[in-house]
Amino acid sequence: MAMAESSGVRRLLVDRIGPVTAISLAQLFGTSLWFSANGAAAGITRAWHASATDIGWLTSAVQAGFILGTLTMSLSGVADRFRASSIFVWSAILGAVFNAMFALLATGVLSGAMCRFLVGVCLAGIYPMGMKLIVNWAPEKTGTALAQLVAMLTLGSGLPHALKVVGADWPWQAIIVASSALALLASVLIAILGDGSRMANARRRAAGSAAASSPGILDALKRPDFRCAALGYFGHMWELYAFWTLVPLYIARSSLAQGVHAGGVSGLSFFVFAAGAVGCLAGGMLSRRIGSAAVAAGALAISGTCCVLFALLWRDASVPLLLVLMLVWGATVVADSPQFSALSAKACPPELVGSALAIQNSIGFAITVVSISAATALFEKIGLDSSWLLVIGPIAGLLGFAPVLRRRASGQASSS
Secondary structure, X not given: OHHHHHHHHHHHHHHHHOHHHHHHHHHHHHHHHOOHHHHOHHHHHHHHOOOHHHHHHHHHHHHHHHHHHHHHHHXXXXXXXXXXXXXXXXXXHHHHHHHHHHHHOOOOHHHHHHHHHHHHHHHOOOHHXXXXXXXXXXXXXXXXXXXXXXXXXXXXXXXXXHHHHHOOOOOHHHHHHHHHHHHHHHHHHHHHHOOOOHHHHHHHHHHHOHHHHHHHHHHHHHOHHHHHHHHHHHHHHHHHHHHHXXXXXXXXXXXXXXXXXXXXXXXXXXXXXXXXXXXXXXXXHHHHHHOHHHHHXXXXXXXXXXXXXXXXXXXXXXXXXXXXXXHHHHHHHXXXXXXXXXXXXXXXXXXXXXXXXXXXXXXXXXXXXXXXXXXXXXXXXXXXXXHHHHHHHHHHHHHHHHHHHHHHHHHHHHHO
């Protein structure tokens, strides 16, 4: 009876809802673990007498755990030798447990950072495996499907801010535990959906070449297209997570906090994250017409421009102008992410997609540890002018990605 019911729910997910939507919903719920501490930052600050730098360290602890997890999965071949759905399910369950431990057992920044580190390790089995599930369920529309997935990652990262608005009177621990409940729901969705038929062959190929998998992953960086997409992604990552960490601090310190009444700092922060989800979806649709490379480069250029404009104008700009600028920045700062991942996935062998994306994530998130720590420390010294630090990412990313754009431009010129 239970098996029949499970099969019926699976048919509903595959035939009616669609696997891409189901995986995206699981990503939405699972990645709510990522910024759960930031959504409850005000309560944590009061309870632990924490500073902005301490909140940055809690976020960096998640990034460090994610780096260790993705690096281990990619270099060991785990990401391609085992069922992606199983890795996702157990990672979501354990992530929910460690996240709840942070809320209920941690007593200060040090013990909290240890719990957040373990959450980060678990997220390494959620985000890259979600991408692998998408690539294998929908290989014919990778850019669009990954855009939907990253849109849910973005919205999931902003969910703790929305939970803060909904439960304004909740203790901060309740906001954290609510994220754990969502992660458990994500594990149920993926457990029912499974891997899809395309994954079996890729997993067998990966298992057959397990001994050579690690050199193959590292050699992927020698492929020009993969390397350029990865370099663009790395520049994007310098900006993205530092921006997401600082969004509530930017809003609280600027005129937006007093000038716009939309759920306070948490409400406005969620709207910036929601703009990122819209940006991802719009970029995915646009990629069908102009290609992933153009969308990625365009979004990176616009987010870098927004960063410069914010640094120049935050003192004198009107509240409506500053709000529009923050929303555009929020929309474009993440819209390039799925397109860079789609380009990387296309540039490496199918049997190494999971490991290649995992090691790209690992390096990218190592960069975020540096940018988050530097940006939060600089924020405490010079306030909103610290946004100048973020522009390094778009500039470096565009320089690294430039060879792909040049080849694309020369190809179009020769064809015309």
